[in-house]
Amino acid sequence: MRRLVSAVRRYLAPKAAVLMYHRICDPEADIWEIAVSPANFEQQLQYLKAHHHVIPLQEMVDRLAANKIKRNSIAITFDDGYADNYLQAKPLLEKYGLPATFFVSSGNIGQETPFWWDELEQLILFTVRLPQTFTLEGQSEIDLKEVQFLSSTLRHKHTSWRACEEKPPTLRAKLFFKLWQQLKPLTYAEQQEHMQRIREWAGFTGETKPELKSMTLEQLKDLGQNALFTIGAHTVSHPALAFHTADYQRRELTQNRTFLQEVTGQEVSLLAYPYGNYNEETLSSVASLKFKAAFTTEENRIQKQANRYRLGRYQVKNLPFQELSSTFHPW
Ligand SMILES: [Zn+2]
Incomplete structure (x- = not known):
């Protein structure tokens, strides 16, 4: 009862x-x-x-x-x-x-600059051509090998990735996720310092997608x-x-x-x-x-x-x- x-x-x-x-x-x-x-x-x-x-x-x-x-x-x-x-x-x-x-x-x-996580995603996952290597602070150099260039297959893997549920599907996605984890707990000033370094490395041209604003x-x-x-x-x-x-x-x-x-x-x-x-x-x-x-x-x-x-x-x-x-x- x-x-x-x-x-x-x-x-x-x-x-x-x-x-x-x-x-x-x-x-x-x-x-x-x-x-x-x-x-x-x-x-x-x-x-x-x-x-x-x-x-x-x-x-x-x-x-x-x-x-x-x-x-x-x-x-x-x-x-x-x-x-x-x-x-x-x-x-x-x-x-x-x-x-x-x-x-x-x-x-x-x-502001013109999007949130750091959106900008990071654009730079790492969708830049057409990245330099061959990237060095994470305090860690060894990462060789991007064949993912240095954004092929249509690679783009598709990135657009269909669900980061909350799936492991990073490519080397670029792995790099993105590592950086995301590294930047998330930092202060705004520290995040922007890292972002500036990443922008320069990726050869960012200064154009922000309007939908990210x-x-x-x-x-x-x-x-x-x-x-x-x-x-x-x-x-x-x-x-x-x-x-x-x-x-x-x-x-x-x-x-x-x-x-x-x-x-x-x-x-x-x-x-x-x-x-x-x-x-x-x-x-x-x-x-x-x-x-x-x-x-x-x-x-x-x-x-x-x-x-x-x-x-x-x-x-x-x-x-x-x-x-x-x-x-x-x-x-
Ligand atoms: Zn929020």
């Missing part, structure tokens, strides 16, 4: 979740699986509108605090601040009247002026916070929030941790800076007694929603 009661309780528990998007576009390569095509995104919005209560993230947070989680509710979020959020996602969200929160890394707003200042401002949309914090330079001192973390958090508040005129009180990465010092900084809630990339739904500084989100895949039942309805 007790088992039956707890099963019924579980069934009746309100089901609420936060969805995480990054890019709405159709890129040639999407090794981290963070892009959803505009067509799939529109289908997903139609599905959400028909089957769920799509509520603003702030409302989800307020309801959690009041212990009044709305059954079957969903909040939509975007990380990083790519220009396609403004150009592709915004018009579709407006078309269906659905609210969303955009967590923006402010350091790249209006972040929003301009005007786009961010315009986004923030629409009542459907909330701007959230995502640090200045997108560091993996747990690898840095408490001071460094605090600077990244406060400077980002000040910038976003000044540009948008909105109070910024929600935060998403870059890479979902944080430690105890992050949690105490976030509390002392009076953020109302902070989000990870751990796939947990929003439920009673959830820690408001460790709220989970579900990364949305590039598929129509009826095919997503296992990931989209994890409960």
